[in-house]
Amino acid sequence: MAITFPRPMPEAGAARQTFELGRRDFLSPETGGRVGSIAVGPPVWVAEWSLGQGGPRRADEWVAFVDSLEGSKRLFVGRDLSRPYPLAYQDTALAGLTRAAGGAFNGAASAWSIDTDDDGAPILVLSGLPAFFRLSRRDYVGFRWTTEGVERRALVRLAKDYTGTGEGWGLLPIQPAVPSIVPPTATAHFDLPGCLMRLIPDKTVIGAMDRRLAPAVTVAAIQDLLP
Known part of the structure; x- marks a missing residue:
């Protein structure tokens, strides 16, 4: 094989x-x-x-x-082998979670965009998460996409603890900023994030x-x- x-x-x-x-x-x-x-x-x-x-x-x-x-x-x-999933969900590997808007949560956000805070630090905006999704500093968000049929990956890390909204939104303080090579069609995900x-x-x-x-x-x- x-x-x-x-x-x-x-x-x-x-x-x-x-x-x-x-x-x-x-x-x-x-x-x-x-x-x-x-x-x-x-x-x-x-x-x-x-x-x-x-x-x-x-x-x-x-x-x-x-x-x-x-x-x-x-x-x-x-x-980072110490963080295959967000810290709060290491024991369950994200199993059993549902999106705030309904439907099973497969580890990926429905959509994402980028923003900055008042000091110009990067913020990752996510939607389609479970209600009150709990994230910890040093948790990761991965990005995956394909270019001409070849898998691509990138990675950012949370700079501080964060709990999402009841509607499944997250405004995550991250480092580094999402690399410019990541296309808007990439999937932002929390399961086995890597680069x-x-x-x-x-x-x-x-x-x-x-x-x-x-x-x-x-x-x-x-x-x-x-x-």
Whole structure:
């Protein structure tokens, strides 16, 4: 059976993880003491996953995953493994929820748009959510769409706790802003949100085996913002 790309993450979880925004900013001190800041390109997600003493089967799954990506050539869907669903719904995986307007909730908003608050910070406006949908800081909203038949993904994260309205609306404070490459036809969703990533080859290491014949594995990756 052929492997399709972008690949999902291995089902065997990692023992340690870093999943954070990488910002490319330059500081420009002025003679009067002020410090200017210039962003060079949009922020992107940067991640690292490391296995612990999980045994050879777990290591085999990750080694095969790394092999299939051919260094940085192939794409995969990278995720924060600690947040497959919003924190309030981790135990149920969003099962059993209904939209405020009626009908089963499948994890995706009915519609979305973008706005800003009074300070210019990004706000994601969603409709079609369950009534009083509970979200926590560090929950994620994913975006998925296809370009010429190829899957695309992007990802934003909540900056603070938020509870939606009884009518199923949400005005979510997020970081970063929704990337400009995300088309208005994309689906905004809360189930297994992720983004397209490529391996960082010089930081991805398949190390020595322990006495159980399980190699140490560290996988490093960076987001690729593909339209």
